[in-house]
Amino acid sequence: MTALTEYQRLEAPGLWRAAPEDQRTEVVVSIGDATLIITDMRDRALTHWSIPAISRANPGQYPALFHPDGDPGETLELRDSESEMITAIEKLRSAVERRRPHPGRLRLISMLASMVAVAALALFWLPNAVRDHALRVVPDVNRNAIGAALAEQLQAVTGPPCRAPGGLEALSTLKNRLPAQRGSGTLRVVRGGLASTASLPGGTMLIHRELVEDYDEPDVVAGYIVAERVRMRAHDPLGRLLDHAGLIAAFRLLTTGSPGEDALRSYAAYLLTAEAPPIADELLLDGFRTWQVRSTPYAYAQDISGETTLHLIEADPYAGGTPDPVLSDGDWIRLQGICGS
Numbered sequence: 001m002t003a004l005t006e007y008q009r010l011e012a013p014g015l016w017r018a019a020p021e022d023q024r025t026e027v028v029v030s031i032g033d034a035t036l037i038i039t040d041m042r043d044r045a046l047t048h049w050s051i052p053a054i055s056r057a058n059p060g061q062y063p064a065l066f067h068p069d070g071d072p073g074e075t076l077e078l079r080d081s082e083s084e085m086i087t088a089i090e091k092l093r094s095a096v097e098r099r100r101p102h103p104g105r106l107r108l109i110s111m112l113a114s115m116v117a118v119a120a121l122a123l124f125w126l127p128n129a130v131r132d133h134a135l136r137v138v139p140d141v142n143r144n145a146i147g148a149a150l151a152e153q154l155q156a157v158t159g160p161p162c163r164a165p166g167g168l169e170a171l172s173t174l175k176n177r178l179p180a181q182r183g184s185g186t187l188r189v190v191r192g193g194l195a196s197t198a199s200l201p202g203g204t205m206l207i208h209r210e211l212v213e214d215y216d217e218p219d220v221v222a223g224y225i226v227a228e229r230v231r232m233r234a235h236d237p238l239g240r241l242l243d244h245a246g247l248i249a250a251f252r253l254l255t256t257g258s259p260g261e262d263a264l265r266s267y268a269a270y271l272l273t274a275e276a277p278p279i280a281d282e283l284l285l286d287g288f289r290t291w292q293v294r295s296t297p298y299a300y301a302q303d304i305s306g307e308t309t310l311h312l313i314e315a316d317p318y319a320g321g322t323p324d325p326v327l328s329d330g331d332w333i334r335l336q337g338i339c340g341s
Helices: 002-007 080-099 103-137 140-158 165-177 219-234 237-245 247-256 261-273 281-291 296-302 310-314 329-336
Strands: 011-017 025-031 035-039 045-050 054-056 064-068 075-078 187-190 197-199 205-208
Touching (some): 011 080, 025 075, 045 064, 054 080, 103 237, 140 187, 140 205, 140 237, 165 187, 165 329, 197 219, 219 296, 237 247, 237 261, 281 310
Antiparallel strands (some): 025 035, 035 045, 064 075, 197 205
């Protein structure tokens, strides 16, 4: 201990009493090896006090009164003129106190650390854990019901699905040509509200009418459907809903089978304006190969110049034509009229 070495040559007179009934005796106080040495005027050692076990009976008052910890009957009195010795004893006591274990402080630190760990767990781990568990255990019938309820919320903006009879038959043919790998795979053409396509829990896909009305070939809308099918595979529509709605909606889904009306209403507004999660070109090309659709028409629909979608054009798996057409000319014409006038 640096402070101990600093004060080992320090001496001071004082008054010592072994017990309350004894007379005070003039003594000389010096600092030894981790002890306070009390000697009489003939330099005979009367007692040794362990510095870690010294207590002060009257902090801040003078004359300073010290005693061994746990034995207030034995005392050492130092006058205020012996300030250097008093300061030395106090400094050594403080140094020792800092090095002592503090169970209360340790308990407090441990408790705070535990609280921080629990808070971090709740903030970072719990939401994802609840979300992922919900996605694993929610049955398809609940997914379909959530998708239907969400579709009702969306109709205020998108309008009801287009239902011209011939167009519905052609849309069913397109659905069979591009089957979903999970969920119902239902396709619905809507009049507005969407940028292009959107997927709902349960597998229903909404398609903006422009994708069937504004292009000369069905491969464009087929490309958008393929891209959305790939996106659904990479980003579960129910998972996207729970990511937006949060932990309470996930708990509610687990306990009641529905995320709640507020969550559906909020997500419906979000879905109509949010950018769809991006898809890597290689995943898209795998999708075009899987569903046997040309990627070039979709690429030019995304960027008429082809500059940002050049890879989809150059790596088109069916540049020379698909084994099976997306739709016959007659079905394509009927699909283009699905929304009527």
